[in-house]
Amino acid sequence: MYNSDSKSTIKLPEPSLRRLPWYLAYIKLLQTKGEEYVSSTQIAKEIGVDSSKIAKDLSFINISGKTRVGYEINSLVAVLEEFLGFTSMHKAFIFGVGSLGAALMQDSGLSQYGLEVVAGFDVKPELAGTFINHIPVYPLSQFTQKQKELGVQIGILTVPIDKAQSATEEMIAGGIKAIWNFTPYRIRVPKHIVIQNTSIYAHLAVMFNRLNNIK
């Protein structure tokens, strides 16, 4: 039912891609309840996204619903998890083992979604040789060597703002292909580098502002 060759050729629009994990979360919940089928109308009602949009999003991932009953839940979960990359393990390095970097190393939940943090790097000498949640921390100077050993594609950026751009350039020079940027700094990268910004502090600002408005 699922043609894995197509995975690398489908260029799903980012908004669609970002909605897929919401659908997955909901149908996994139905799965634990022993449900067998789900329709896009049913997902729509729960998630608050238009059902035609859901059907279109799901049309990108080579699974088709049956008339009247909808999508077979077990297949949809399996296909979505594989499509989203949650079933295969992707190695990552963390750059900057400060408060947020160390917190992300603690979050073993990431591995359930296909991300395995294999090492952290930091410039602070006192961190070198330590372990956080069994993950080793190395001096930044050992990055190139560790990269040769481990061939990691993903770099998680949690350095201070003033080091964000220089760390990014070092990561790319060392062979990192995708950067997950947790800093509030807008790093610049060449076109062939994948970038994903998760500005949790920006989300915080939005929340504070909205909270002020309802008072």
Added chain:
Amino acid sequence: MYNSDSKSTIKLPEPSLRRLPWYLAYIKLLQTKGEEYVSSTQIAKEIGVDSSKIAKDLSFINISGKTRVGYEINSLVAVLEEFLGFTSMHKAFIFGVGSLGAALMQDSGLSQYGLEVVAGFDVKPELAGTFINHIPVYPLSQFTQKQKELGVQIGILTVPIDKAQSATEEMIAGGIKAIWNFTPYRIRVPKHIVIQNTSIYAHLAVMFNRLNNIK
């Protein structure tokens, strides 16, 4: 220069609001370098956002640049930090002290951005009475009582998917006004409740997908 009365009446569009922390990060960097003035053109070049858009975003926050020299950096940093809510402390509870919840309790960086996590709640009996990063963890049954003592407005949601909606309802019933949802589940809330979704696993999926496309 800054009229704090206006803070509660300005309804800044969310995309503008989300860009402000990027500007702040960059001008703070200039500040540490001893720069005195910055123009929207200069910010534009660094951040990759159109300069007219930047000028418009900044027009919402009661600060005006001077012809030729631009914005005075120290004032702009101060005004932005206050506008974004980073200078006053907002108390928050964490609901669900699993891997991600505990990691967020470890992230003392949040307090630098105005968020003070004052307690965590969990249903697991073995967590009750413990401390993470000096923050106490209580049984969920004590939420109403602790809420009466502490009057917290922000709830951080890090429970498992199947508990997301019920925990949300319990939070709102107990007086929580804003929910920072870290679960991939789309929770439903009444209109007067502020909600901010930070689906870090969805960002991960986008990154994996893009990485597959460049291979």
